[in-house]
Amino acid sequence: MTLYETIFARRSVRRYDKTPLDEAELSGIKTYLDGVKQLPGQSARFEIVDSDKLKGGLAPYAILAFADDGDAARVNIGYALQGVDLYLQSAGYGSVWCGMAKPKEPQSDYRILLGFGKTSVPLRKGEEEFKRSKIANVSNEDNDVARAARLAPSAVNLQPWKLTFTDGNVTVRSSVRGIGRALPGRLYLFDLGIILKHVELALEHSGKQPVEFKLDCNGKDSMVQARY
Ligand SMILES: Cc1cc2nc3c(=O)[nH]c(=O)nc-3n(C[C@H](O)[C@H](O)[C@H](O)COP(=O)(O)O)c2cc1C
Known part of the structure; x- marks a missing residue:
């Protein structure tokens, strides 16, 4: 696999x-x-x-x-x-x-x-087994990259992100609300990197090579951008 x-x-x-x-x-x-x-x-x-x-x-x-x-x-x-x-x-x-x-x-x-x-817990059988927000709630477009990004794990499954697709760019912004603001250790920043890995793999899978990653980090207002 x-x-x-x-x-x-x-x-x-x-x-x-x-x-x-x-x-x-x-x-x-x-x-x-x-x-x-x-x-x-x-x-x-x-x-x-x-x-x-x-x-x-x-x-x-x-x-x-x-x-x-x-x-x-x-x-x-x-x-x-x-x-x-x-x-x-x-x-x-x-x-x-x-x-x-x-x-x-x-x-x-x-x-x-x-x-x-080692584990005997099986992998999931497919997307339907994930508990995640609907694509429309986290992305301005419904496409293969958004589908893969949506499934990224996040601390307390808060999914603190918004994806914006423009020509040749995907931007992921932190959208940290509610208990996400109170969690220790700035876990939402790990979440942002985790979703970026899913974005990268999905771009590559669709034949689009990411050529640059831009990070603009400012705590809860951080964002990452993949240009392809
Ligand atoms: C940065 C981060 C920290 C996490 N910390 C914990 C943790 O301390 N304990 C735990 O049981 N799960 C933890 N998780 C797992 C999440 O709860 C889990 O990824 C989320 O509920 C989605 O479920 P899934 O990974 O099975 O798709 C963490 C996940 C992330 C990304």
């Missing part, structure tokens, strides 16, 4: 098998992680740990993300690790973003983690 196809089947997995991954499996995931695409000018660092190193981890393993405290650094982590979320699920593992978990040993540049492990 390709990463694009996995967009229409993935889910947050919170039930895992106890069987540990063997060395070869973990090293395959590490190799993918070492080569994962990041946004221009960004250089987050990632580390795989066992869940016994965490408070509140939801899975047997986790990928910890480290970066500076900026808005753009958070968008970049969302973008990079959503590629990994899709990769893991395409390879038969379960995964789940964990905004509420953290390492037991505090580290000042720790930002968020993605839990993962």
